Amino acid sequence: MADQANRYRLAQILVAAVPILSQPPPLPPILGGELLGYLALITGQDYGRVLHLLKPSTSSQPRPEQGGHRITEAWLYSLRRPDCVWRFRMTADELVELAEALRIPDPFKTTHRYSFSAVEALCLLCARFRSAGEMYLLAMLYDRSQTAISECINELVELLDDTWEHLLGCDQEHLLHPDRLREYTTAIHNRGAPLMSIFAFIDCTIRRICHPTWYQRQAYNGHKKFHSLKFQALMLPNGIIGHLYGPVEGQRNDNFLLTESALLDALAQFAHQEDVDDDTPIERRYFQIFGDPAYGVGPHIMSPFSRAGVRTPDEQEWNAQMSAVRIEVEHGFGIVANLWPFLNAGWKMQLYSSPVGRYYRVGVLLTNCLNCLHANQVAQYFDCLPPDLEDYLHN
Numbered sequence: 001m002a003d004q005a006n007r008y009r010l011a012q013i014l015v016a017a018v019p020i021l022s023q024p025p026p027l028p029p030i031l032g033g034e035l036l037g038y039l040a041l042i043t044g045q046d047y048g049r050v051l052h053l054l055k056p057s058t059s060s061q062p063r064p065e066q067g068g069h070r071i072t073e074a075w076l077y078s079l080r081r082p083d084c085v086w087r088f089r090m091t092a093d094e095l096v097e098l099a100e101a102l103r104i105p106d107p108f109k110t111t112h113r114y115s116f117s118a119v120e121a122l123c124l125l126c127a128r129f130r131s132a133g134e135m136y137l138l139a140m141l142y143d144r145s146q147t148a149i150s151e152c153i154n155e156l157v158e159l160l161d162d163t164w165e166h167l168l169g170c171d172q173e174h175l176l177h178p179d180r181l182r183e184y185t186t187a188i189h190n191r192g193a194p195l196m197s198i199f200a201f202i203d204c205t206i207r208r209i210c211h212p213t214w215y216q217r218q219a220y221n222g223h224k225k226f227h228s229l230k231f232q233a234l235m236l237p238n239g240i241i242g243h244l245y246g247p248v249e250g251q252r253n254d255n256f257l258l259t260e261s262a263l264l265d266a267l268a269q270f271a272h273q274e275d276v277d278d279d280t281p282i283e284r285r286y287f288q289i290f291g292d293p294a295y296g297v298g299p300h301i302m303s304p305f306s307r308a309g310v311r312t313p314d315e316q317e318w319n320a321q322m323s324a325v326r327i328e329v330e331h332g333f334g335i336v337a338n339l340w341p342f343l344n345a346g347w348k349m350q351l352y353s354s355p356v357g358r359y360y361r362v363g364v365l366l367t368n369c370l371n372c373l374h375a376n377q378v379a380q381y382f383d384c385l386p387p388d389l390e391d392y393l394h395n
Contacts, residue, residue, distance in 0.1 A: 068141040071120040088126040089339060094373055095119055095126075101369075101393045102160060110155050114148040121156050128153050129363060132345035154355055161358045164365055167392070168244040170266040174394055175242050175387070178270060181287045187237040187384035193325050194318055197273075197284065198302065200242060201235045201329035202263075202291040204254045207247070207360055208346030219351070221250040226346070229357055232257040233364070234289060235329040238386040239371040239379035241336075241364050247357035254294050263289075267300040290326055328378050335376055336360075336367045368392065 069075050076084060076092035084092055099106075099118040106118035116124070127138055128149070139146045170176055184199035206228045212219050219227040228250030234243035245261035258264065271287040286299050293306035304322060305315040337344050340363045349356045371379065372389040379386050386392070 064136050064140045066139045066143060066145060068143050070143040071123045072117070073119055076119070076123070087130065088123050089130060089370065090126065090373070095123060097389065098122060098369055098373075101389050103163065104156070104159070108152070108156065110148075110151045112147075112151060114151055116152055121152055124149055125153050125156050125362075126366070129340035129342045129359075129366070132341045132348065157355055157358045157362045160362050160365060161355075164393070165361075167368070168241070168361060168364065170243060170263065172266070172270045174391070175236070175240065176270070178272075178274070178287070181271060182273075184237050184384065185287060187382040188325055191237075191325050191382055192321050194321050195288070195302065197286060197288045198290045198322075198325075199236070199271075199287045200289045201326050202232065202258075202289045202295065202301070203235070203329045203333070204230055204232050204257055205333045206230050206250060207343065207349070207356075209250075209349040209351055209356055210347060212351045214352070215249070218249040218251055224250075226250075228346075229360075230257065231360060232261055232263075233329070233332070234263070235332040235378065236384075237328070237378065237382035238384040239332070239335075239376040240368050240386055240392070241332060244361060244364050247360070254292075258295065264298065264300050271300055290322060292326075325382075328381060331378055331381075335378070336363055339363075339367055339370065 073092070073096060076095060079087070079092065081091055084090070084095075088095060090098065096119055099122045102122070104118040104121055108116045108118055108121040110116075124138065124142065124144070127142070128135075131137070135146050135150060138144070138149050142149070144152075167175070174180075181199045185196055188198050189196050206221055206224055207230070208224075208226050208228050209219065211227055216227065219229070221228045221230075229247035230250050230252055231244055231246030231248075232254070233241050233245075236242045243261075243263065245257055245263070248257060248260065267287070267289070273285060273287060276285045288300050288302050290302050293303050295301055295303050297303055304319040305311055311319070342348070343360055343363045349359070368386075369389060369392070370376075371386045372392045375386055
């Protein structure tokens with residue numbers, strides 16, 4: 001009788017806990033087959049509540065239904081221009097032109113044999129980068145499963161980065177040809193820079209990522225206080241990011257990236273002016289890049305006066321003039337971030353699940369291509385036109 005009373009008391013406790021339980025706890029083995037018999041002693045209303053609580057849940061995680069319109073050229077041209085630009089950052093004509101210029105295979109087939117047209121694959125990539133929202137939104141809008149969209153985007157990112165990575169290196173045959181470097185120095189000087197040798201601005205950007213499973217300390221940036229990847233970029237006055245090195249671990253400083261990228265060694269091979277001799281001042285012998293004081297000074301790099309003590313009025317004026325034009329490198333990073341908000345969604349950047357580093361590289365590539373189609377604010381500020389899309393996307 002005492003054992004039966006104890007079991008009945010335990011049944012009463014379970015009934016009392018019904019309002020606060022979202023799932024019933026596992027039953028003790030001693031009550032496994034007999035619990036319902038003891039619960040029969042309780043009132044019918046409480047008995048029904050307990051039975052409802054003990055039922056196994058058959059509901060699945062909520063998912064929106066796949067639907068919307070499959071992306072085709074005909075559908076793109078049926079959209080109003082503002083609608084198309086809002087969805088993909090480009091017009092239908094520009095999307096078709098860019099898909100061909102980027103040499104995306106048509107059809108584009110993924111590892112698991114999902115097939116997309118070249119235009120559809122590019123549109124899905126742009127739509128994903130366009131928003132930091134859930135992937136399910138794309139499935140609702142463009143009649144593709146989440147799995148297919150995710151696989152398409154990741155594999156297209158890898159393809160584009162492998163195919164066009166030379167454009168983000170030191171492209172001395174085209175984008176960084178000495179003839180063009182001369183145009184860049186003239187454009188920067190005309191905007192108020194005191195030097196005639198500066199052709200680009202160098203800086204680093206930190207991209208936040210999720211807390212990684214491994215190598216957490218290496219990815220942690222002590223200055224920003226979060227885990228991240230780091231990139232080094234060279235901003236040209238025509239609005240093009242002419243060099244991008246990375247990703248590297250977030251804990252690294254700017255000088256580490258400069259050394260590892262071997263950028264100064266590459267500039268030493270081709271960034272020199274013509275018709276110079278030993279009597280020519282050093283600032284007129286080479287084309288140079290300009291960075292913050294952490295970079296120091298060398299034959300191919302300049303930085304502001306940063307020595308200890310009070311600076312002279314001339315030094316202060318020189319720093320102010322160079323800072324006024326150097327801010328455009330920050331504007332360049334801002335253009336990438338504003339065009340592609342997904343790249344700012346650090347909570348979605350899972351280091352070992354997605355090609356996180358390639359996302360930013362391809363985002364820069366697409367930004368450069370957009371600048372070739374219509375000049376951005378950096379090109380307009382320096383009055384230096386970017387190259388045509390075909391000229392930029394050369395072999």
